[in-house]
Amino acid sequence: MWPFIKKEFYHIFRDIRSMVILFGMPVAQVLLFGFAITTDIKDVPIAILDHSKDHVTREITSKLLSSGYFILESNINSNDGIGNSFKRGSVKEVVVFEENFAKKLEKEGKANVQLILDASEPNTATMINAYTSGIINTYSMQMMKTSGKIPMSIITESKMLYNSELKSVYMFVPGVITILLMLVSTMMTSISITREKEMGTMEALLVSPLKPIQIIIGKVIPYILLSFINLIVILLMAKFVFGMPIQGSVVLLLLESILFIVMALALGILISAVSKSQQQAMLLSMFGLLLPTIMLSGFIFPVENMPYILQLISHVMPSKWFIIIVKAIMLKGVGIAYFWKETLIIFGTTVFLIAMSVKKFKLRLE
């Protein structure tokens, strides 16, 4: 048994390129997610179409530009310019002040600003609209306050629990952990076993005195170790680079992760048992597994807003439950009492997958 595990380790560790990728990938992903991937609105290029050009419109413009959310791309003079700047993609919003803005405001107590948004990116458009009208409303509120027009006001105090600065890295770290564990455990094992099949060395292993179960265990142990190292690296980075806390018990987190790794490995063995070539195994894990894992697990997109059928499908994604568990431990700091159900689901899936793959593997022996 030992020499066999040693062989597997040699196989994996002598391949420097794969090792660099295996350990470089989590680092690169966490850094990217942490620093680059953000949905915040900042430095949005806008254009101003000012039909009035008076002191009020100038004041509002400078309020918008000094907010840090917008930068002035151009001043345009006519409505025709709007379509062109949108088509080039050089601006995301055009702020249009109507004619005689300040005069109307003074005489009728009312003036109009039109915000034209490039809504081909709907979310960004909504946010830009919210920020712009927020700034303009604050300006109008101040005008009202100075003239004493607000009789009573309710102040909303907003408080964000678990992630008070709304950092996106808090959301992504649990997802990245899950994806990487899946990638290393499921994809690597499935490919490494089908590879032995394809090269014909599996025959050699099967006729050796090793039992099939020993072969499988020998195959997966190095990957358990690799996954575990990756997990630790990500957690350390999350903590020390991004200041993401681990509120709950680290031991519990590691135990749950081991359970998930075993589940992912069992899945990998099953995939290798049903696919004939490395390429098949790869594409199967890629399309059948990784993309759904990313899309349906609540990693980036909240599951609750998806069509009902997709929500049902998401229930059979073990990664969804694992992400819930990781978030609960790391961010909410709660114990097993809060997610024993999720743990049980992953455990059940693991048992099921192991049973399935043992059955399939035996069939192949004949």
Add this chain to the structure above:
Amino acid sequence: MRTILFIIQKEFIQIFRDKAMLPIIFIVPVFQLLILSYTATFEIKNINFVVVDHDKSVQSVQLKSKFMGSAFFNFIGETKDYETAEEALRRGTADQILVIEPDFEKNLQLEKYAKIQVVTNGINGSAASLMGAYATQIISDFNREIIIDEFPLANVNLPIDTHPSYWYNPELNYITFMVPGILVLLVTIIGMFLSSMNLVKEKEIGTIEQINVTPIKKYQFIAGKLIPFWVIANIDLAIGLILAYLVFKIPVIGSVVLLFGVASVYLIAVLSLGLFVSTMTNTMQQAMFISWFFLVIFILMSGLFTPVESMPNWAQILNYINPVAYFIKINRMIMLKGSGFMDFQREFYLLLTYAIAILSLAIARYRKTT
């Protein structure tokens, strides 16, 4: 030329006789497009909220019913104290808590000033900020209503009115935004994986030796390898565009010919990249890993999910070497806004340069000797 045709023929035979590969090449992308487009949504509906009402006055009840009446909120219950409510947040049964202070109505009447606390689960930052914004919106609407009730003569409308108008996507449909991006994603994944796996596979099973000893020239070999994948990826794109039109009712507003023209250049870049990975690796496992590594980075930084403008400067500079970012941008421009060639010529020339550079690199790296 004849040599190239023979290699192309060989590649097609190899691809089409593998029964497992056909569905992966043609059917899986269809499913992906259909499913991914529905999953990729940041829209927020059904915010589960809990109320802690310490006041229990007429106005606090009115405020509560205002929340219950909103399409965004889903009332799940009321708790006596804040602790129980926070427990619901911890369990994940609630997303937001509305806390009304004990003397809400009294303060409002006497001091003309009262506080409401809204506590939101902030783990998903972007969702949380939207949830916070919705709650604030409802509360300020409520504020306006009670002013009108109590002071019918007061003019509570803000003096400056803002009217948003949303161009190109007036219903703010998120799917419209995602479909062009997902099309690019699928074409990219298929192209990159087919090409990066292919040469390595020949290496691994040893057939590359047999080709190396023939008089086939380097460029002929590479062309013969790339053209079949290029054709397949273009067919995938066509299928995707037809589905986008039939299922999601998203027509190509700009020129379809232009779209395929850009796609052709883009695919040369992607396929060459795959081929380049192929020349650097010895096993399919390595090739797959390296392509996956670059793909994930390319996709995440491409602006598919998050706006490129929000990224820090260094990340935007890094995007110059990201072909996916160019094509997603151009594809969205053509499909959604009907932009013409002049609108994105800068991106196009950069993409073209990129394709030529990476193709030359791949040809240069490929050696007939081992």
